[in-house]
Amino acid sequence: MSVGHALLGLLESGPRHGYDLKRSYDERFGRGRELHYGQVYSTLARLLKNGLVEVRSEPGDGPDRKRYAITEAGVTDVAGWLAHAEKPEPYLQSTLYTKVVLALLTGRDAADLLDIQRAEHLRLMRELTRRKTGGDLADHLICDHALFHLEADLRWLELTAARLDQLAAQVRPPSTQEI
Amino acid sequence: MVNHLQPPLLIADDLHLSFGPTRALDSASLTVYAGEVLALMGPSGSGKSTLLHCLAGILTPDSGRVGYAGRDLSAMSDTERSALRRTEFGFVFQFGQLVPELTCLENVALPLRLAGVRRREAQRRAAAWLDRLEVADVAGKRPGQASGGQGQRVAVARALVSGPRVVFADEPTGALDSLNGERVMQLLTGAARDTGTAVVLVTHEARVAAYSDREAVVRDGRVREQVHAR
Numbered sequence: 001m002s003v004g005h006a007l008l009g010l011l012e013s014g015p016r017h018g019y020d021l022k023r024s025y026d027e028r029f030g031r032g033r034e035l036h037y038g039q040v041y042s043t044l045a046r047l048l049k050n051g052l053v054e055v056r057s058e059p060g061d062g063p064d065r066k067r068y069a070i071t072e073a074g075v076t077d078v079a080g081w082l083a084h085a086e087k088p089e090p091y092l093q094s095t096l097y098t099k100v101v102l103a104l105l106t107g108r109d110a111a112d113l114l115d116i117q118r119a120e121h122l123r124l125m126r127e128l129t130r131r132k133t134g135g136d137l138a139d140h141l142i143c144d145h146a147l148f149h150l151e152a153d154l155r156w157l158e159l160t161a162a163r164l165d166q167l168a169a170q171v172r173p174p175s176t177q178e179i
Numbered sequence: 180m181v182n183h184l185q186p187p188l189l190i191a192d193d194l195h196l197s198f199g200p201t202r203a204l205d206s207a208s209l210t211v212y213a214g215e216v217l218a219l220m221g222p223s224g225s226g227k228s229t230l231l232h233c234l235a236g237i238l239t240p241d242s243g244r245v246g247y248a249g250r251d252l253s254a255m256s257d258t259e260r261s262a263l264r265r266t267e268f269g270f271v272f273q274f275g276q277l278v279p280e281l282t283c284l285e286n287v288a289l290p291l292r293l294a295g296v297r298r299r300e301a302q303r304r305a306a307a308w309l310d311r312l313e314v315a316d317v318a319g320k321r322p323g324q325a326s327g328g329q330g331q332r333v334a335v336a337r338a339l340v341s342g343p344r345v346v347f348a349d350e351p352t353g354a355l356d357s358l359n360g361e362r363v364m365q366l367l368t369g370a371a372r373d374t375g376t377a378v379v380l381v382t383h384e385a386r387v388a389a390y391s392d393r394e395a396v397v398r399d400g401r402v403r404e405q406v407h408a409r
């Protein structure tokens with residue numbers, strides 16, 4: 001899971017303090033695995049160094065109350081991450097879920113993202129199917145195991161695609177919801 | 180294998196079709212190339228079967244064009260269209276749709292008989308296809324006496340026996356368990372690839388779609404094509 005991309009995506013809706021950012025991440029994606037402060041600040045430092053975020057200080061802000069804002073390069077980076085299919089492998093759902101939520105939050109096409117991922121999964125499933133068809137029983141059984149797992153992922157993608165409208169209504173705060 | 184630089188074999192262009200208030204197809208477009216296995220996926224009710232029936236000239240869209248090998252399907256007479264279906268297309272549906280009164284061998288020989296092939300020759304070729312699909316042993320049985328998996332293999336044999344250029348298969352493994360379903364897919368796609376027959380395969384199962392060269396996803400009567408076969 002790319003915490004950096006997730007934090008960056010959350011910053012797209014506006015500049016925030018590190019503390020708010022951590023809370024927002026935990027609320028949406030934490031599910032019992034909250035971020036440590038150390039991880040948040042080291043990630044922000046890396047994003048800062050790479051020019052993906054910048055620091056905005058306001059009058060009256062203390063030295064440790066920095067507000068982070070996403071840069072143009074940061075927005076491009078998020079877009080690239082969302083449009084890029086994940087390598088199909090088990091337990092991808094938390095990454096995919098994060099991507100879907102961030103796409104909805106930032107007004108990007110979440111259905112697109114799911115379709116790109118579906119194509120990538122199917123590409124690997126074809127490869128495994130070809131290997132299986134030309135192989136012996138051991139190949140069959142090993143490829144089948146992978147195929148059933150990939151199929152489960154695909155079913156999740158399909159179900160999520162069918163529930164995007166519902167999810168969008170929950171994810172977007174009322175103020176930014178289109179009517 | 181599949182050459183996407185060749186002119187397409189079958190084209191659906193901007194199809195619209197409504198059943199009363201239901202828009203089954205809403206600007207659906209699709210291209211099928213000679214010899215490719217194309218999977219049509221998508222949620223239930225999205226318009227997959229309707230699109231398949233339009234491509235095969237069984238249904239006529241309200242608007243839009245279906246072209247087959249450079250000919251416009253909607254410009255043909257009913258007679259021309261059914262002749263085309265008989266000679267160029269093969270069909271496999273979820274539940275075999277074999278003629279219950281005929282033996283499995285006679286079912287497979289039927290398309291050849293309708294095309295005017297003599298009985299002996301038709302039966303000889305039908306028997307060869309049954310053999311190839313590993314169901315030679317049900318040749319003399321009626322479809323009702325064969326298992327679901329055997330029946331689907333007989334249906335595949337019947338679809339391929341007259342050497343069609345396109346086989347339309349709508350959930351051909353939908354009623355089978357996964358082992359039988361996979362075997363039917365292996366036999367269908369294997370035979371189609373050997374003979375250069377294109378297959379348009381409707382399925383909602385990813386493991387079945389994995390036998391295709393590429394997929395197109397149907398949503399709300401519209402198609403999203405994945406262009407590059409790899």
Ligand SMILES: Nc1ncnc2c1ncn2[C@@H]1O[C@H](COP(=O)(O)OP(=O)(O)OP(=O)(O)O)[C@@H](O)[C@H]1O
Pocket residue numbers: 198201202203221222223224225226227228229230383
């Ligand atoms: N003959 C018909 N009369 C009325 N409505 C129809 C008819 N055929 C299809 N429809 C409607 O058109 C829409 C598309 O149906 P279609 O059968 O093409 O879907 P599908 O994608 O094949 O679904 P499934 O995966 O469930 O087979 C559906 O809403 C369906 O109810």
Ligand SMILES: [Mg+2]
Pocket residue numbers: 227228229349
């Ligand atoms: Mg259908």
